[in-house]
Amino acid sequence: MHAPRLHWKRGRQEEGPGVHRTLEWIGRNDAGEAIARVVRILGPVWSGWRTYRAVALDDEAKVVELRPSRPDGADWLACVGGQVVGRAPVPLQAVRAAEAALGGD
Amino acid sequence: MPGTPLEKIRNIGITAHIDAGKTTTTERILYYTGMSHRIGEVHDGNTTTDYMEQERERGITITSAAVTCEWHDHRINIIDTPGHIDFNIEVNRSLRVLDGAVFIIEGVAGVQPQSETNWRLADRYNVPRIIFINKLDRTGADFFRAFATLKEKLDIVALPLQLPIGIEDKFVGVVDLVEMKAIVWEGGELGAKYHDEPIPxxxxxxxxxxxxxxxxxxxxxxxxxxxxxFDxxxxxxxxxxxCIKAGTISGAFRPVLCGTAFKNKGVQPLLDAVIDYLPSPVDVPGIAVAAEEGEDEHVERRRIKADPSAPFAGLAFKIINDKYGTLTFVRIYSGTLKSGDMVMNTTKGHRERIGRMFQMHADKRAEIKEVYAGDIAAFVGLKDTTTGDTLASQQDQVVLERMAFPVPVIDISVEPRTKEAVEKMSLALQKLAAEDPSLRLRTDPETSQTILSGMGELHLEIIIDRLKREYGVEANIGAPQVAYRETITRPHTETYTHKKQTGGSGQYAEVKITFEPLGRNEGVVFDNKVVGGAVPKEYIPAVEKGIAQQAETGVLAGFPTVDFKYSLIDGKYHDVDSSALAFEIAAKSCFRDGMKKASPIILEPVMDVEITTPSDHVGDVVGDLNRRRGMIQNQESSGSTVIVRAHVPLKEMFGYISDLRSMTKGRASFTMQFHHYDPVPRNIADEIMAKSA
Known part of the structure; x- marks a missing residue:
């Protein structure tokens, strides 16, 4: 079994009528510093004047458009230091991708 | 209050492609849960759920059968469904009322066509399901290859909860990935003995x-x-x-188990999975009420939650007639009902008294006095309740979402062998049609033949067989006739004088009529343009009657003539010898002579055909449609499936289901409905006229 090296906690949530889902998981080191993020890919999103096929929140919770589009079979992005280091269909696999990018197992 | 708490009830269906092992698995379930003391076998014709004579003779399931068993303090109501596509209605109506399903996949072939069809039906009704890869003892069985077909053909997130230990004749058990242990069957005692051990x-x-x-x-x-x-x-x-239960119910993934029911391995963990992962009646969102007239179908509507103390609501999903009368199977969604209670049939708007109620165990029944939310029971004595009707309390007269039924695709004509059996056959067919919403019955107005429409040749064959066995009616069946029509393509004016003098008062009438073609489906139009009383008013209806009668038998091949206008523009009469009959005869003759000169043609019904085929067979399907004089309308891809839409003459569609199945190895399906009439090509018109001559 893969044991996570960082301390992962829920980050931003999406709340609404009939909707409750985690939009990101934040990985902190033993000192409590946010080292990595695993972010849910959203979309398509209608902004009022155009449709974004795939977007995600950056670390300041700004919506970032993904180009060219949603990666095939991936619903989560693994991010370290503001860079995307991996994509995965489920968050745990994205967590492993982020930890691997940090030089772990 | 109910004996079994709602959260400990599972209403499940077992469904798969033909011969994947549904009935065999159901037999083991009944044995291991103590409901039967022996295991019946399909090939021996002695299974519990295949109780009809035809099922036992043919070794196939024809009608869905309900059985109930207990496992680990839970009650499981199981419906074993047929695998053959001709009896798809049984799968359809079962999935409609169940809370969960076990999909059995064959370990050698993987996902087969009927599994795909049933999977799409389950998608339509949002039925949570678990997958059992069966027959791992068979030569050529391969768990991982069968597993790969789940993604490939169903495009799902399949999640293994087990791995096989050994394969083919060396298959001995499974690795349980949830508890990380091995489960090994010991052989003997029909698979009832098994133990846990460390993973090899x-x-x-x-x-x-x-x-x-x-x-x-x-x-x-x-x-x-x-x-x-993370912690x-x-x-x-x-x-x-x-988590597995939540994902199963939401459809985020589909858990996969494995085993071999025939060799008695893997069934008990499957039962555990039914309890652990499939929802109870309170775990599902509840059935939605039907959209009201004009209401948007997609708007979120009120849902009826499982609650024994709420007003009663249930859905009639199956009707069978046996020697004791009519049994109506009802899924109870909310409330409690006692024998003798009055309910509303809210679909039809009348009251029904509940007579006796039974819990069914295949063809056996146990009388019960009360039913509760979450139950499936059979009611006797309902007067006018048919499949898909809602029964509800008079305090809250909800109408639940109706069931969708497939459109019959094959017709045959049927007539009793003796005149005495005419009425008997009619009553029997009406009862059979009431049981089976995929069977339609009509009388051809032109040939007066009784036409049975069904889902396939096997479906209709079974109906004819039941007619004989259950109702004692021997019937001749024949191929149906295509309903051709005739029309004209250019205007023509004809004058005809009917004159007869055979002593006494004679017959005299003259009509001058213009025949003109009309557009499709514009019918027959009459215009009276007579001026100055050339044809007295009292004879005009006789002219109309004559044309209407003659139009029933067209001038080319005797088919009804449609889509033309005729104008009576002139005529002559005689004070003594003219009569309504004389004008009627004159009009008939005028029609016969005139229509021949108005360039008549034969029209044929053209069907709107929709074929759903795996993409690797689309070339064969389209090529075949072209050979059948089909006009391709469009093609749409959805994953690995292509939907081809075409207009094809009905004449070319007889026997199509068999050809389509052999062309696509049984993986494609089609539906069709009447679209329009088109002129028949000259060579085919010649054939038709030669036949009618």
């Missing part, structure tokens, strides 16, 4: 890899479980099971 060393690495996949996928549906994992590096079994 040669499977340890593979089990670890699949366990990680299980955690990755299952925990993603539950944030608290994710946090438990401990693993999760409790109870947490994992909770």
């Amino acid at each position: 060393a040669d499977l340890a690495e593979q089990a670890k890899e699949y366990r990680q996949l299980l955690l990755d996928t299952a925990l993603s549906v539950d944030d608290a479980a994710m946090e438990e994992y 401990k590096g693993d999760v409790e079994v109870a947490t994992l099971k909770r």
